[in-house]
Amino acid sequence: MTALDFTARARTSLRDSQLRRNIAKATSTIRAKTARVAGELPDWEALRDAGQAIKRQTMAELDRHLVALEASVTAAGGVVHWARDAAEARTIIVGLARQYQAGSVIKIKSMTTDEVELNPALSAAGITPYETDLADMIVQMAKEKPSHLLVPAIHKNRAEIRDLFLRELDPAAIPGGRLDADPSSLAKAARAHLRAKFLSTKVAISGANFAIAETGSVVIVESEGNGRMCLTLPDVLISIMGVEKVLPKWEHLEVFLQLLPRSATGERMNPYTSVWTGNRAAEARAGDGPQVFHLVLLDNGRSKILADEVTRDTLNCIRCSRCLNVCPVYERAGGHAYDSMYQGPIGAIVTPQLRGFEEAGSLPFASTLCGACQEACPVRIPIPNILTHLRAKVVAEKRQGLGALNGENLAMQAAKAMFDHPTLLAMALAAGRIGQAPLVRDGRVTHLPPPLSGWSLSRDFPALPPESFRDWWAKREPRS
Amino acid sequence: MNARDAILANIRSALAGSTPPVLPPFAYRRAGEMTGEELRARFLDRLADYNVHIVRLRNEAEIPAALADRLAANGATRYVAPADLPSAWRPAGVEALEEVDGAPLSHAQLEATPSVVTGCALAVAETGTVVLDAGSHQGRRALTLLPDHHVCVVFEHQLVETIPEALQNLIGAVRDGRPLTFFSGPSATADIEFDRVVGVHGPRRLDVLFVQGD
Numbered sequence: 001m002t003a004l005d006f007t008a009r010a011r012t013s014l015r016d017s018q019l020r021r022n023i024a025k026a027t028s029t030i031r032a033k034t035a036r037v038a039g040e041l042p043d044w045e046a047l048r049d050a051g052q053a054i055k056r057q058t059m060a061e062l063d064r065h066l067v068a069l070e071a072s073v074t075a076a077g078g079v080v081h082w083a084r085d086a087a088e089a090r091t092i093i094v095g096l097a098r099q100y101q102a103g104s105v106i107k108i109k110s111m112t113t114d115e116v117e118l119n120p121a122l123s124a125a126g127i128t129p130y131e132t133d134l135a136d137m138i139v140q141m142a143k144e145k146p147s148h149l150l151v152p153a154i155h156k157n158r159a160e161i162r163d164l165f166l167r168e169l170d171p172a173a174i175p176g177g178r179l180d181a182d183p184s185s186l187a188k189a190a191r192a193h194l195r196a197k198f199l200s201t202k203v204a205i206s207g208a209n210f211a212i213a214e215t216g217s218v219v220i221v222e223s224e225g226n227g228r229m230c231l232t233l234p235d236v237l238i239s240i241m242g243v244e245k246v247l248p249k250w251e252h253l254e255v256f257l258q259l260l261p262r263s264a265t266g267e268r269m270n271p272y273t274s275v276w277t278g279n280r281a282a283e284a285r286a287g288d289g290p291q292v293f294h295l296v297l298l299d300n301g302r303s304k305i306l307a308d309e310v311t312r313d314t315l316n317c318i319r320c321s322r323c324l325n326v327c328p329v330y331e332r333a334g335g336h337a338y339d340s341m342y343q344g345p346i347g348a349i350v351t352p353q354l355r356g357f358e359e360a361g362s363l364p365f366a367s368t369l370c371g372a373c374q375e376a377c378p379v380r381i382p383i384p385n386i387l388t389h390l391r392a393k394v395v396a397e398k399r400q401g402l403g404a405l406n407g408e409n410l411a412m413q414a415a416k417a418m419f420d421h422p423t424l425l426a427m428a429l430a431a432g433r434i435g436q437a438p439l440v441r442d443g444r445v446t447h448l449p450p451p452l453s454g455w456s457l458s459r460d461f462p463a464l465p466p467e468s469f470r471d472w473w474a475k476r477e478p479r480s
Numbered sequence: 481m482n483a484r485d486a487i488l489a490n491i492r493s494a495l496a497g498s499t500p501p502v503l504p505p506f507a508y509r510r511a512g513e514m515t516g517e518e519l520r521a522r523f524l525d526r527l528a529d530y531n532v533h534i535v536r537l538r539n540e541a542e543i544p545a546a547l548a549d550r551l552a553a554n555g556a557t558r559y560v561a562p563a564d565l566p567s568a569w570r571p572a573g574v575e576a577l578e579e580v581d582g583a584p585l586s587h588a589q590l591e592a593t594p595s596v597v598t599g600c601a602l603a604v605a606e607t608g609t610v611v612l613d614a615g616s617h618q619g620r621r622a623l624t625l626l627p628d629h630h631v632c633v634v635f636e637h638q639l640v641e642t643i644p645e646a647l648q649n650l651i652g653a654v655r656d657g658r659p660l661t662f663f664s665g666p667s668a669t670a671d672i673e674f675d676r677v678v679g680v681h682g683p684r685r686l687d688v689l690f691v692q693g694d
Binding site: 084153253270 | 482483484486491495498503506509529587588606609620647651654659661664665666667668669671672673674676
């Protein structure tokens, strides 16, 4: 496990009261909206069933659907690339950007490009990446990390964003150097700042919400129109998607176009959804969209997640972020505590599986297992189940490794021996009744000495009674 | 082994031994049940919820006057028009910037024109969504993207109730390789404090001229 794990990072964010206020305000707003628009559909639960069933069916034959997608995208004039890992994805995309002589690229919000750390690789190659989603642009300008799947700048409030814009935006985007802190004025400044870039940049990079194997179509769901700009105006479009984003049939989209916006932003429908099929539009009529389309299919650990039947459902995620908004741990600890572009309950299962337990093994423990995430998930991912499964794997890995001699392991071994042998248990209880005396206050133990002090920091337990159940049972008068 | 074969081999070995689940019959609504009047009321209610300016018309003949009015209200003396925008819709005395095949308008020209007028492929009442499929009266995508004000003509007979009905109707366009744009109100963002504000990069004002009757 890393030196700085979830608990340590959460401790830092818990001390930031501004941050906690920002997150609590935003998540309570969105919880109310999503609950309302999900609740108004008479068939919401049936849609969730269908979403889960389609995703499970897709994953069970993922190889077949990817081969079909490759064929349909190619037939529509697109070029398909395959990337085993983040490094391969970076090499492919940087290579393409170079091939089209891009000095800069415009980007649509994409967690997959964050996952493969594309922006630093582009910068190192002398290609400037411009994030065009408002929140992504804020995070990029502030040189920070995203703190929420869907609204990555949720940790910042309007006043903080205003100050950032005054420092970082093109002065021409802020007439007179005066900028109000209301979201409307801030959005207007962002529009002015990015307009010239949309009109002049030749290469765009996007993720994908869905890709349809049957037709070769790719789908982007968005709000601001920065997506439409990137998908329509440049000459070259490069999209990257995790292999799990494929949907076998066009008709499956009708389920997810209902589940996603209502779960994500709490709207009946998001402002813009774009669907394109290769570069056929550009061929058919001059200038309708990019003349060149590349699609990069990324594995980067996904086939490993697929191999474990318990964790396989992790791949069903449609990145709506509803589980973050209902999670009591996320609401208090904030997104940065997860140290990943995938935060909250879904992050706690995705990140350790993508990056390994060595780096992210503390995340499956960042949950109270209250189950709110599973109840909210539009595709019914059994997140608590997967969390406990991963916890067991983390512990098993530690037991095998050099960490076998750590205190927790030794304590557990001792406990196992004790519970296996009645005599040992009786002796331990007798010793405990004497030893606990200095720790008991009003019948409860509230503080334990190190190394157990961490455990008792937020937990009390009742003092051992003067007589154990076994002693009482042995002493009692026989009835008959 | 190349990356493609390696990924496919990994997926196949990951799936080896597990049986694909059987897809159960779906219980969600794939067709609407509303009558004409309910459908119309629902659509207009949803549009209003997105801050769309709605003009209700009794027939196609009322389009030019309504258009002239909406363009004037937005200070537009010119508008972008797809080449096949019906002449029966066009208001007299307002200059239309034509998109003619073979001579596309430049991004700068589109950017400098305040309004665009189009028809649509269909509209969805339950979500207040209008869909463009690069078909009749719509032009290519950039036309409806760069002008700041979009006036869209929607006929009552183009309404469907649900998203599944809309997608069933659009499969033909998709198979033809035509791009689709779904829009539900003007551009918006909730990126600052999850507080929804209207008007970012896409058109900041959306008017729908709703023509009643079949």
